[in-house]
Amino acid sequence: MKILLINFLDKRYGSTYRARHIFKCLKELGHSVKYIESNSPGGNDGATSVYQADSNTGYIYATLVRSFYCLFSKYDVLYLQKFILPAVPCIIIGKLRNKKVIVDWDDLDSDFQRTAFRKNLTTKIEFNYPKKVDSITVHNEYLKKFALSMGAANVFSVNQIVNTEIFDxxxxxxxxxxxxxxxxxxxxxxxxxxxxxxxxxxxxxxxxxxxxxxxxxxxxxxxxxxxxxxxxxxxxxxxxxxxxxxxxxxxxxxxxxxxxxxxxxxxxxxxxxxxxxxxxxxxxxxxxxxxxxxxxxxxxxxxxxxxxxxxxxxxxxxxxxxxxxxxxxxxxxxxxxxxxxxxxxxxxxxxxxxxxxxxxxx
CATH class of the missing domain: 3.40.50.2000 (Glycogen Phosphorylase B;)
Incomplete structure (x- = not known):
């Protein structure tokens, strides 16, 4: 199966390590995976880096690049991380192309925004978009229940994991x-x-x-x-x-x-x-x-x-x-x-x- 996996954040954020684990697992399961990560330092076993500066211009540029990948790449499944603003155009494009869209929802991100505007915007996305995607993956029962309450059709548990070979x-x-x-x-x-x-x-x-x-x-x-x-x-x-x-x-x-x-x-x-x-x-x-x-x-x-x-x-x-x-x-x-x-x-x-x-x- 061809999968386009997109992580909207970079190495400074904990969610990136979960995305990298998902990438590794999908490859080991035999899928053909293109993994996109913001500002990837390289060496992440084939990650494609999208430059994203810490500015409004940087976010807009990165959003356009990721939208381009969603619009023109060949894939069966579009796998996105988080219900946040950069995910919205990707979800819309994936659905317009009749692709299966999955979102890994690893945090209630609206609760961690630093301004009221960003909090309200993320809350609206978390309220409206879970029902629009084909499946959601979460790592705990609290988030699973919340996703279902937002109208999600299919919610699967995918645990947080640790590389126990390294953490030994x-x-x-x-x-x-x-x-x-x-x-x-x-x-x-x-x-x-x-x-x-x-x-x-x-x-x-x-x-x-x-x-x-x-x-x-x-x-x-x-x-x-x-x-x-x-x-x-x-x-x-x-x-x-x-x-x-x-x-x-x-x-x-x-x-x-x-x-x-x-x-x-x-x-x-x-x-x-x-x-x-x-x-x-x-x-x-x-x-x-x-x-x-x-x-x-x-x-x-x-x-x-x-x-x-x-x-x-x-x-x-x-x-x-x-x-x-x-x-x-x-x-x-x-x-x-x-x-x-x-x-x-x-x-x-x-x-x-x-x-x-x-x-x-x-």
């Missing part, structure tokens, strides 16, 4: 990885994220809890693994808040993320009680657990339903979060609970995604 703790020695970062002797609390409005919306409270915990444990070091358009903004906010002993790594290649996680003693998660967070299966927590790390923090929605037993769960307030961090440090019990890596392999490996995508494309 047996391949790394913690002290060596700490040494490479110049952080030997520190107690490392790791937080993996993309520094975007959607990826780092709760980072402020994580930083507040770490700052509180440092009053009791001065060797505590906050390692933010990731980068993105808001990197400088968060660094400035940390400095103004008086947060000491932190490092924002900047963008890290996906293959290098496990090395940074291996250096950590434990990892952090915080999710505010929002509709957007409830409709997420936290990608970072899956990667933490695959690396057999103790996870501390507050979770909601699908992440709570499926992963709570593997997490040292805190309340919603920063003080309680900080207390839980301190309790983990005091006990020095840094390995994850209840064979979490086994759970990840059984439910969130690439073989699971391949099986689920086979059902979608029947």
């Amino acid at each position: 703790p047996s391949k790394y020695i913690q002290e060596e990885e700490k040494g490479k970062l110049g952080l030997k002797g520190k107690i490392l609390a790791g937080f993996l994220c993309t520094l975007t409005h959607g990826g780092a919306g709760d980072l402020d409270l994580v930083a507040e809890a770490v700052k509180m915990a440092r009053k009791r444990y001065s060797d505590l070091f906050f390692l933010v693994i990731g980068g993105g358009p808001l990197e400088n903004e968060f660094a400035k906010a940390f400095d103004e808040a008086g947060l000491k002993n932190y490092l924002i790594t900047g963008l890290v290649l996906q293959d290098d993320v496990p090395k940074h996680l291996a250096a950590c003693d434990f990892c952090l998660i915080y999710m505010r009680e929002t509709a957007g967070n409830k409709m997420r299966m936290s990608f970072k927590v899956l990667e933490y657990l695959s690396m057999n790390k103790k996870v501390v923090g507050h979770v909601v929605g699908e992440t709570k339903d499926k992963l709570e037993k593997y997490i040292v769960v805190s309340g919603a307030k920063a003080q309680d979060f900080s207390d839980k961090i301190c309790s983990v440090i005091e006990k020095k019990e840094y390995l994850s609970n209840n064979n979490s890596r086994d759970y990840i392999i059984q439910n969130h490996s690439i073989e699971i995604m391949k099986k689920q995508l086979s059902e979608v494309l029947k």
